[in-house]
Amino acid sequence: MRISPLFEIKHKDKNSKARVGILYTKKGSIETPFFMPVATKASVKHISSKDLESIGVNAIISNTFVLHAKPGEKLIKKMNGLGNFMNFKGINVTDSGGFQMYSDRCYIGSTEEEVIFRNPFTGEKMCISPERDMQIQLDLDSDIAMCLDSMPLLHHTKDEIAEAVRKTSLWAERCRIYHNNAQKRIPLKKRQLLFGIMQGGIYEDLREKSAREIVKIGFDGYAMGGLALGESKEEEYRAIIAQKKIVPEDSPVYLMGAGHPVEVLEAISLGVDMFDSRFPTQNARRGTLFTSQGRIKIFNNKYERDSKPIDPECDCFVCKNYTRAYIRYQLAQEEGVGFRLSSYHNIYYMTRLMEQTRAAIKNKTFLKFKKRVARIYEKSDQDSKNNFKKFNISRKKKL
């Protein structure tokens, strides 16, 4: 029982499953496909909401579990919801916290009923049931909520992943029921959307099974979870294809956690509409920057005295005002400015990449565009490999 037909497909690519659509939320609409920077604790690390606005970021994703642990959903509710709290005008998505089952520091275990977490700030035990998770997300007042899922890891056995699929479906149903009841009296247009999450690891039969079960329950959108965790690209794309063919064509599809530019474009060609990942921001902090020429690793010695901007073809304020040498130095010193400038640039890059992708789909040049970007990254990855080789050779010579 879908509560609202809130997704419209405007353009379809003839040569792939890529499409441009509009997703309507209580906070406004957003054109798909789009990429969401991760704002776990109600901020994209080192980047203010005003910055996000100036970059053109229309959606971000925060974390229910972390915000519940601190400052607590009551406080955020009092501040008129997550969007107002952080003064972000775009769309706020909240991740349920299922992903924190990945983290040894937070995760204790889970029962049939609920997940048991450790509060990372105080060390106390916290039990989060699907119902509780829904209520927290409603209190946070995000525009899109995610179901509490049970996320298996890459190294888990097929049996364990099957068990995660079972539990994920069970919890999805409980999320759906609670979420519907809680919003019964709210007009459709003011309701928080709820997305289901599908699991299944790298096993196509489990992926399909999970997709059928989640689709049967019915959600405003469908997310693929448990991918981009170290499996091969082929395995990842096969998993996407397996679930995409089961999800209704007119529902938005969200690939959770994927954030490499090439991977994102590939997934778009398979019919995915939404992405989120720490990849651009975490890479930025660790000195890997995305450019029109592919990745550059700012810590490489050759950038020490480089007075060029990160990307001469980029028109973001970082590239217009700062040199590689300066950003390299600031990052090496672990200064906030280094984190801010590099993060700003990488988010700007991803945001432009998505804009260009949507334009390419409309212009019917999507596959060409995708190929071009893939080639650029192939080349810069090759440069990295060569660098590594060169490095090893010069090492051996010395020995």
Added chain:
RNA sequence: GCGGAUGUGGUGUAACGGUAGCAUACCAGCUUGUGGCGCUGUUGGAGCGGGUUCGACUCCCGCCUUCCGCU
């Protein structure tokens, strides 16, 4: 000038009469629903000179360095 102490990778340190360990920095790679400062790996070292010893970073002597105190 006299006396005492000191000297180990770029930096900070450890042990030992028998393969010089650790940290950090540097360098290279990794990074995917984030507790920002994480993971893997590479490079790089005994102040100088003499002596004792099968063998000395280690023990002895001289010089030098640096620090402290005294006149």
